[in-house]
């Protein structure tokens with residue numbers, strides 16, 4: 345299997361009467377890092393387990409390179425499960441070699457890859473330790489190595505960054521970017537939205553088992569217009585009245601934060617501000633992924 349897209353197409357899943365997923369659709373393209381975000385219980389783990397084939401969907405299909413994923417192609421997916429899945433009493437090196445062989449690598453290839461990832465992920469001094477004796481963060485590094493050791497053509501990672509120290513976050517980020525750059529579709533879930541915003545090419549937001557937004561962070565944060573911060577010490581309240589597509593979001597002493605619809609004319613705002621006297625600050629502020637997320641997962645009137 346070479347480069348290709350992972351397509352999640354109309355996946356539905358119920359647990360008894362509970363609808364966990366309702367027509368979830370998105371694709372992860374070869375060469376991109378895709379961030380999968382949503383509140384607790386929104387359906388991320390269920391989607392990922394279905395993508396991997398450890399859980400059957402009630403409806404919909406998962407395809408790789410345009411072909412429905414089969415038992416054989418599944419072995420080309422690298423998976424990092426949320427519940428983690430290592431053998432506690434096995435030693436790090438032994439475990440990685442075993443997992444690589446299980447995925448069809450020869451003993452030589454398995455050893456070579458295991459050593460490569462052990463070194464790369466800073467586990468060299470732990471290679472003969474039992475997994476259960478490692479710190480949680482180091483166990484997670486082993487778990488990442490386990491997802492990578494068979495040279496997967498797709499990477500599906502359930503909260504790979506949770507519990508990692510800042511240096512491990514950097515290592516994990518670099519490895520994921522590198523895999524994406526090599527053409528592998530990489531999807532991971534996370535609650536660390538600043539990290540997702542920084543790292544991902546595209547993002548999908550799931551809410552109550554439905555996708556509510558999919559796109560680049562730039563696309564998603566541009567939707568709904570931008571914010572403008574204006575500091576005009578001579579301005580009086582109401583100075584923006586009559587400017588089309590402009591509303592006041594916050595008013596501080598001399599600073600006003602304005603919400604601009606895409607049609608609004610920022611230069612008209614500047615002219616209005618200048619007509620009140622000097623303007624000492626005039627800057628656009630993009631919405632952050634965190635702000636976008638809050639809006640996407642919260643309905644008006646619903647408690648936050």
Ligand SMILES: Nc1ncnc2c1ncn2[C@@H]1O[C@H](COP(=O)(O)OP(=O)(O)OP(=O)(O)O)[C@@H](O)[C@H]1O
Pocket residue numbers: 359362364382383384385386387388389390391
């Ligand atoms: N085995 C199960 N039996 C019954 N309900 C389940 C089961 N697994 C998940 N669910 C329910 O399905 C929904 C989706 O759960 P899922 O674990 O996919 O969410 P998640 O987005 O991964 O959440 P988190 O961010 O908390 O990990 C939740 O309402 C959950 O309670």
